[in-house]
Amino acid sequence: MAHPKHRKSKSKTRMGRAHHHLRPASLVECNNCRGVKMPHRVCPHCGHYKGSAIV
Numbered sequence: 312m313a314h315p316k317h318r319k320s321k322s323k324t325r326m327g328r329a330h331h332h333l334r335p336a337s338l339v340e341c342n343n344c345r346g347v348k349m350p351h352r353v354c355p356h357c358g359h360y361k362g363s364a365i366v
């Protein structure tokens with residue numbers, strides 16, 4: 312089984328961890344009520360999804 316031959320230096324560990332930050336959540340506009348909502352999810356304001364009322 313593949314196994315690391317050498318321990319990563321503190322610098323290399325930290326360089327990799329520099330990319331561990333979270334990206335801000337993307338938001339889209341609801342087609343029904345124009346409110347902001349998460350993409351591919353039922354609107355939390357009006358309960359619509361793809362033009363029809365779900366909730």
Ligand SMILES: [Zn+2]
Binds near residue numbers: 346355356359
């Ligand atoms: Zn809506």
